[in-house]
Structures are given as C-alpha cells and as structure tokens.
Amino acid sequence: MYKSRFTKPDGRVLYLYSRRPIDANIVAPSPQLNPVSLEGSHMRWHPLRGEWVAYARHRQNRTFLPPKEFNPLAPMSSPEFPTELPQGDYDVAVFENMFPTLSEKAVPPPTISGVETFPALGVCEVVVFTKDPTMTLGRLPLDHIVLLFEVWGDRTREIGQKDQIQYVMPFENRGVEVGVTLHHPHGQIYAYPFVPPVPARELAQQQLYFEKHGVGLMADFIAREMRDRIRILYEGPHALAFVPVCARYPYEVWVAPKRPVPTMDRMEDHERVDLARALKTVLLKYDALWSRPFPYLMLMHQAPTDGRDHPEAHFYLEFSPPYRSSDRLKFLAGTELGAGLFASDSLPEEKARELQGVEVSFE
Structure with a gap:
C-alpha cells in the first residue's frame, strides 16, 4: 500500500x-x-x-x-x-x-x-x-x-x-x-x-464472558455458527459471514475474521483478503436480492484505542438494514425506541435462507 x-x-x-x-x-x-x-x-x-x-x-x-x-x-x-x-x-x-x-x-x-x-x-x-x-x-x-x-x-x-x-x-x-x-x-x-454507549456495552459483555470462560464471546459465537451451518452466507479459511441467531433486523449480517483480532490494523494479509471476499459476497447478495441498490448501515466494531490489551474484543462488521416496513425492512417504533426491546416480524433463519439462495460470482 x-x-x-x-x-x-x-x-x-x-x-x-x-x-x-x-x-x-x-x-x-x-x-x-x-x-x-x-x-x-x-x-x-x-x-x-x-x-x-x-x-x-x-x-x-x-x-x-x-x-x-x-x-x-x-x-x-x-x-x-x-x-x-x-x-x-x-x-x-x-x-x-x-x-x-x-x-x-x-x-x-x-x-x-x-x-x-x-x-x-x-x-x-x-x-x-x-x-x-x-x-x-x-x-x-x-x-x-x-x-x-x-x-x-x-x-x-x-x-x-x-x-x-x-x-x-x-x-x-x-x-x-x-x-x-x-x-x-x-x-x-x-x-x-x-x-460510546453501544460498543461500551458490547465490550463489557465480552469482558464478562472472557473472564468466565477464558475465551472470547465472539470466538464462541462464530464457532457455534460454524457448527450449526444454518445461517452462514460465506465461509473461507479465515473469515465468516452469517445472519446472527439473535439478529434484530431483517437481513442483518455479521462479517468477521475467524481469529480473535481486536482491531483492523492487527489483521494479517491473508485475513484481509478473505474478509474482503466475505464482504463482497454479502454486498452482491444484497443487491441481487433487491430490485434496486440495497440500503444499509455498515458498522465496524473493534477494541478501544486506550493502549491496553483487549483479548476479549473481536473485530467484526455489522450490517443493519434501514428502518422501513414497506420494503420488508425494520421500522423502529415504540418498543425499540422507547424501551430498547427489538421486536422482529421474521426469524433470522428465514432471512438467512433468502440470502443463501442468491448465487453470486465475482471471479
């Protein structure tokens, strides 16, 4: 570079x-x-x-x-x-x-x-x-x-x-x-x-899990998805893309390196290549599924940059589609905005099957 x-x-x-x-x-x-x-x-x-x-x-x-x-x-x-x-x-x-x-x-x-x-x-x-x-x-x-x-x-x-x-x-x-x-x-x-509040809460949960189990929460999460093989959209040697079992939004997808990497700058070259393949696969599936370019928020979660080691943290990308009900997407209303409890009208497995059925190629 x-x-x-x-x-x-x-x-x-x-x-x-x-x-x-x-x-x-x-x-x-x-x-x-x-x-x-x-x-x-x-x-x-x-x-x-x-x-x-x-x-x-x-x-x-x-x-x-x-x-x-x-x-x-x-x-x-x-x-x-x-x-x-x-x-x-x-x-x-x-x-x-x-x-x-x-x-x-x-x-x-x-x-x-x-x-x-x-x-x-x-x-x-x-x-x-x-x-x-x-x-x-x-x-x-x-x-x-x-x-x-x-x-x-x-x-x-x-x-x-x-x-x-x-x-x-x-x-x-x-x-x-x-x-x-x-x-x-x-x-x-x-x-x-x-x-900020959202990553702080996630990092606190990861820290508690790491202290209790001696392994990262996301690492175990990824291992479970690989065992179940129900919601996976892409699996390569070093990266995984999947609809999480606890998805809050229709078509929510997480993309992560398999190795617990705390921040993006700590990835190896081969991990970046495979993560790029996973990311491209997800984005092509999104657009092929939709009649127009698929709207989304792509958020990157990583460890704080406070100079300390964070073995509990595991970098990943989260895709959260927008908040509209007219397109079978999520509209945030009273329970989500007022109480913080997300209510989904579809199951993660259903949306995973839709995305899994979309064939993509970029060779």
Missing part, C-alpha cells in the same frame, strides 16, 4: 492511498478556502441515559444530494467548481470532514446552568472508496476492497494513537433511506474521546 499526505487550502488534511506509487506533485483542492466555523459545537450530558449528546448546528449547511455535475467527492475537473478530490492516479482518498460533528479543533463548550458540558472533541473523516461515482463498494474489484481494509486499519492505528481518542469507528451509510446526503461511494470514520 502506498500513502501520501497533502494539505488542502482550508487547512484540512487529505490522505491518498493506492496500490501504485502516488505523484508527490498532486495539489489538494477544497470546495472553499476558509475552514467552517465550529462555534457552538459541544456535548451535553444526558443524566437519565448516562451518555453524551453532541450538538453541531453548522452541519445544517452541509451539501445535500447535489446534481451529478456538482459532486463534491468526484476528482476536480474544473477550477470553477473545486471539489474535495484531486486528479491523479490513486485508489482511495481520506480527508477531514468539512462539517465535523467532532473535531480536534473543538471550541470550549458553553456554560449551562445545571448541565454538564464538554467540548465536541474527536475526529471525523470521510473515506472515498473510489474515484468512480457510479461504482458501489460491493462491485469494486477484490484487491481494491483489500486495500480499503488496509486503509481502515491504517486510520484506526493513526487516529487511535492520539492521546484524546479512545474509540475509532469506521462505517458506511448507504442509501437515502438511512440519510445519505451524497451518492458517491464513501464512508466515514468517527473517533471519540470515550467509548
């Missing part, structure tokens, strides 16, 4: 990644010359839920579903319309989000009587999967997806080394059904100054 660092006119950093050497003379563009003001961004403590809520009102001004000719994630073709990406020979681009929820340049929080506040500290990056706006993650060549896993691992390692960062979460929102504002194939990375 080749990597080069550039600085945009507004001061943000751009990283280019490639399977080939990158021209050092590339000039990084920016849609505007001055950085977006973060004034007013902060967090407030929610005492009943015991968690932070982030406020970033400047994000109301971010680009929203522009016409194809004004795609800000496409390589810049005219100086009259500067974009985020330069022309040149590279495969993947990563840059600081122009409209971040969290930032290393966070401003001091306001003082609010009776409310605990905190700076909106962290990192928000955009990962542009490819320069081709017509492509999707699942249709990318296998070696390109392998490179993406290297990129995600590199960003996890580099961001996670920052003293103020405790957790790094790459993800992809796909489809307007989940609130995507740009159609160009891309994902994001959020890095937090604490372990």
Whole structure:
C-alpha cells in the first residue's frame, strides 16, 4: 500500500492511498478556502441515559444530494467548481470532514446552568472508496476492497494513537433511506474521546464472558455458527459471514475474521483478503436480492484505542438494514425506541435462507 499526505487550502488534511506509487506533485483542492466555523459545537450530558449528546448546528449547511455535475467527492475537473478530490492516479482518498460533528479543533463548550458540558472533541473523516461515482463498494474489484481494509486499519492505528481518542469507528451509510446526503461511494470514520454507549456495552459483555470462560464471546459465537451451518452466507479459511441467531433486523449480517483480532490494523494479509471476499459476497447478495441498490448501515466494531490489551474484543462488521416496513425492512417504533426491546416480524433463519439462495460470482 502506498500513502501520501497533502494539505488542502482550508487547512484540512487529505490522505491518498493506492496500490501504485502516488505523484508527490498532486495539489489538494477544497470546495472553499476558509475552514467552517465550529462555534457552538459541544456535548451535553444526558443524566437519565448516562451518555453524551453532541450538538453541531453548522452541519445544517452541509451539501445535500447535489446534481451529478456538482459532486463534491468526484476528482476536480474544473477550477470553477473545486471539489474535495484531486486528479491523479490513486485508489482511495481520506480527508477531514468539512462539517465535523467532532473535531480536534473543538471550541470550549458553553456554560449551562445545571448541565454538564464538554467540548465536541474527536475526529471525523470521510473515506472515498473510489474515484468512480457510479461504482458501489460491493462491485469494486477484490484487491481494491483489500486495500480499503488496509486503509481502515491504517486510520484506526493513526487516529487511535492520539492521546484524546479512545474509540475509532469506521462505517458506511448507504442509501437515502438511512440519510445519505451524497451518492458517491464513501464512508466515514468517527473517533471519540470515550467509548460510546453501544460498543461500551458490547465490550463489557465480552469482558464478562472472557473472564468466565477464558475465551472470547465472539470466538464462541462464530464457532457455534460454524457448527450449526444454518445461517452462514460465506465461509473461507479465515473469515465468516452469517445472519446472527439473535439478529434484530431483517437481513442483518455479521462479517468477521475467524481469529480473535481486536482491531483492523492487527489483521494479517491473508485475513484481509478473505474478509474482503466475505464482504463482497454479502454486498452482491444484497443487491441481487433487491430490485434496486440495497440500503444499509455498515458498522465496524473493534477494541478501544486506550493502549491496553483487549483479548476479549473481536473485530467484526455489522450490517443493519434501514428502518422501513414497506420494503420488508425494520421500522423502529415504540418498543425499540422507547424501551430498547427489538421486536422482529421474521426469524433470522428465514432471512438467512433468502440470502443463501442468491448465487453470486465475482471471479
């Protein structure tokens, strides 16, 4: 993997990644010359839920579903319309989000009587999967997806080394059904100054299981799925994709390396290749099953970046389809949002059989 660092006119950093050497003379563009003001961004403590809520009102001004000719994630073709990406020979681009929820340049929080506040500290990056706006993650060549896993691992390692960062979460929102504002194939990375509530709860469960059994919870989970062989969508020598027995959403899928790897940067080359095959298989099945591109949230769960060993943690990808009942997908309502108890109208085994019946090939 080749990597080069550039600085945009507004001061943000751009990283280019490639399977080939990158021209050092590339000039990084920016849609505007001055950085977006973060004034007013902060967090407030929610005492009943015991968690932070982030406020970033400047994000109301971010680009929203522009016409194809004004795609800000496409390589810049005219100086009259500067974009985020330069022309040149590279495969993947990563840059600081122009409209971040969290930032290393966070401003001091306001003082609010009776409310605990905190700076909106962290990192928000955009990962542009490819320069081709017509492509999707699942249709990318296998070696390109392998490179993406290297990129995600590199960003996890580099961001996670920052003293103020405790957790790094790459993800992809796909489809307007989940609130995507740009159609160009891309994902994001959020890095937090604490372990957020959902991964914190998962990690606590994994820690309890590890202390009791001496083996990781996810490792046992994967071993059970391999024994049952009911919900598996892909099995290779080093990776597995399956509908979990406890799936909360229709068509929910987990993709994981078989070896307990705590974070993406700790994977071996052969594991990345097999994980890329598993990921591509799932995405092709999704799109073949649907009459249009399948919408989803792709979330990456990994260990905290607090400098400690986490033998209990096991990196995996979770696909959660959006919340709509009209397409046989999940709509979050009273019991889910109000009580936190998910109620599913279908069994994981039924959805696994649907996906297992979809034949895909990418040789």
